[in-house]
Amino acid sequence: MEGQQQTRKKGKNSAEMLDRLGDLPDSIIHHILSLMPTEYAVRTCVLSKKWRHHWTHVHSLNFKWDTFGGAYYSRPRYSRGRANKFERFVRHVLRCRQPFKLRRLKFHGSRNLRLRNRVFNYALLHRVKELVTDIYDFPPRFLESQTLRTLKVKPLYMLRLPSPFGFAALTTLQLERIRLASADIFSSCLKLEDLLLIDCSFGVAVEVFNISTPQLINLTISDLTVTDYDYWFKSNRRNKKLLVISAPSLKVLYLRGTYPLLLSMNKCKVLDKVSIQMCPPAYCRHNRDNWKQECISDIQRMAEELSHVKWLTISVDVCEESNKAKVV
Amino acid sequence: MSKLGQAKRIIFLKTADGQLFEVDEPVAMEFEIVKSFFDENEDAADDTVVPLPNVSAEPLAGIIEFCKAHVEFRANGAAGKDEVKKFNAEYIKEKSNEQLKELILAANYLNIKEMLDFLTETIANRLKNKSVEYVRAFFGIENDFTPQEEEAVRKEYEWAFEGVDED
Structure with a gap:
C-alpha cells in the first residue's frame, strides 16, 4: 500500500504524506466512523493504540441486524443464532460508547422487545436528534422526546400508526407504508415543517383525515391508497374520503393518490406551489358509468378552492382528458 | 460560470x-x-x-x-x-x-x-x-500493538468480530 502511495506524484514523499494523514483531526475520524455501520466502526479498535478508543466517540449509531456480521443481504433469513449475536453486539456498544449526545440512530430489525426498549431508552437519554427505523412500537416515554427533530419510519409491512403521536420537537417526519388509522395524528407536532407520507393508506374506518400543524411548510403525500370499495361497489354509497389540511404556513403541496379523495385546505393561505395527481383505481371503470364526470367536477371544485395558488397543477390519470390548470 | x-x-x-x-x-x-x-x-x-x-x-x-x-x-x-x-x-x-x-x-x-x-x-x-488491514492502509496507520496486545484487544472486543465477512 505504501508503495502504491509513492507512485502518486506531487513534491511530497510518502513519509510526509503519512504524517499528514496521522494529523487528520480526530473529529473527522469520529465523523467517518459515525457514518459507517457501527460494527465496522467498532472493529477499528484493533488498528493501533490510538485507534482503540476512537470508535467510542461516534456521534451516531447504525444498527442493522441483516447486515450484521456479513455482506449486505447475503443471509437475509432470520436466524436465532445471528439474532443473539446482534443483540449482544448492540448491548455492548451501548455500554462502551462515550456518553455523548446521539446525533442519529439507525436501528433496523430486532424482534426482541427488551432490546428495542433498551435502544430507545438509550436514545432518549442521549438526546437523540434523528431516528431512522423500521420499528414503530416505541416505549411510551420515547414519544415524549423533546430532542427528536427528524423521524423516518419504514416498516417491512404495512403498520397501523398508533395515536397519540407525541414527538413535540419534530421538524421532519417521513412515514412509509403506514396505515393512518386515526383522524388527526400530527397535531402534537407543533414544530413540524416537512411531512412526507409515502405509500401510506387511509384506514377503512377513517372518513375525514386531518393534517393540522401550524408550522408545516412542505407536504408530500405520494402513492396514497384510499381503500374504499364501498364507494365504488355499493349502490348506497358512502361519502368520499376527505383530507383536511389546516396548515397556515404551507407553501408546497405534492399529492398523488387514488380517487375518490376530496381535499379541503381553506386555511392554507400562503401556498406557492401545488401539484395534485389523482389515479382512480382500475376496477372503478367497470362499476360506475359517470365516475369520470364526477371526478372532473371534483377536480374543478378543488381548482377553484386553490385559485389563489401561484403555481397549480391538477391532473387525473386514466382519464383521457387530463385536467390541467395553471394560475399565476 | x-x-x-x-x-x-x-x-x-x-x-x-x-x-x-x-x-x-x-x-x-x-x-x-x-x-x-x-x-x-x-x-x-x-x-x-x-x-x-x-x-x-x-x-x-x-x-x-x-x-x-x-x-x-x-x-x-x-x-x-x-x-x-x-x-x-x-x-x-x-x-x-x-x-x-x-x-x-x-x-x-x-x-x-x-x-x-x-x-x-x-x-x-x-x-x-473492508478488512482491518485495508482500513489500516487507507489511513496510513502504523500498527503499534504487539501481537499479544492485539490478541488481547480482539478478545476484549470479541463481540464485534463475530461472523466477520469482509470484502
Whole structure:
C-alpha cells in the first residue's frame, strides 16, 4: 500500500504524506466512523493504540441486524443464532460508547422487545436528534422526546400508526407504508415543517383525515391508497374520503393518490406551489358509468378552492382528458 | 460560470506548491478560511493573494470544481435535487482513495462544511465491509500493538468480530 502511495506524484514523499494523514483531526475520524455501520466502526479498535478508543466517540449509531456480521443481504433469513449475536453486539456498544449526545440512530430489525426498549431508552437519554427505523412500537416515554427533530419510519409491512403521536420537537417526519388509522395524528407536532407520507393508506374506518400543524411548510403525500370499495361497489354509497389540511404556513403541496379523495385546505393561505395527481383505481371503470364526470367536477371544485395558488397543477390519470390548470 | 453580480470580483489564492488560482468570489467564499480572511482584513486590496500553506494545487483544483458546481446548483434552486446527486456521483467516481484523502484534508483546512460532509460520507461508504488491514492502509496507520496486545484487544472486543465477512 505504501508503495502504491509513492507512485502518486506531487513534491511530497510518502513519509510526509503519512504524517499528514496521522494529523487528520480526530473529529473527522469520529465523523467517518459515525457514518459507517457501527460494527465496522467498532472493529477499528484493533488498528493501533490510538485507534482503540476512537470508535467510542461516534456521534451516531447504525444498527442493522441483516447486515450484521456479513455482506449486505447475503443471509437475509432470520436466524436465532445471528439474532443473539446482534443483540449482544448492540448491548455492548451501548455500554462502551462515550456518553455523548446521539446525533442519529439507525436501528433496523430486532424482534426482541427488551432490546428495542433498551435502544430507545438509550436514545432518549442521549438526546437523540434523528431516528431512522423500521420499528414503530416505541416505549411510551420515547414519544415524549423533546430532542427528536427528524423521524423516518419504514416498516417491512404495512403498520397501523398508533395515536397519540407525541414527538413535540419534530421538524421532519417521513412515514412509509403506514396505515393512518386515526383522524388527526400530527397535531402534537407543533414544530413540524416537512411531512412526507409515502405509500401510506387511509384506514377503512377513517372518513375525514386531518393534517393540522401550524408550522408545516412542505407536504408530500405520494402513492396514497384510499381503500374504499364501498364507494365504488355499493349502490348506497358512502361519502368520499376527505383530507383536511389546516396548515397556515404551507407553501408546497405534492399529492398523488387514488380517487375518490376530496381535499379541503381553506386555511392554507400562503401556498406557492401545488401539484395534485389523482389515479382512480382500475376496477372503478367497470362499476360506475359517470365516475369520470364526477371526478372532473371534483377536480374543478378543488381548482377553484386553490385559485389563489401561484403555481397549480391538477391532473387525473386514466382519464383521457387530463385536467390541467395553471394560475399565476 | 456564475453570472451573479455585474462587476465580478476575483479572489487570488496561492497554494503550498506555489500555484496561483483565480477564483470567482462566490466560490471562494465557500471556503470559510478565505471568508474569515476577508472578514478580518476588511481593507484588503482587491488583488490580495490569500496564501493557503496547507493545500497543494491538485486538491484545490478539485475543490474549486466541486464548490463552483454547488454554488450554481444553489443559484438555480436545484439544491438537493437529482442532478446534484448525479454530479456528486460523477465527481467522486474517478477519484482514487489517495485523492479522496487529499481532498478531505484540504476541505477540512479550508473549512467547507458541505464538501466535508460529502467526502466523509464517501469515505465511510468505501471503508465499510473492508478488512482491518485495508482500513489500516487507507489511513496510513502504523500498527503499534504487539501481537499479544492485539490478541488481547480482539478478545476484549470479541463481540464485534463475530461472523466477520469482509470484502
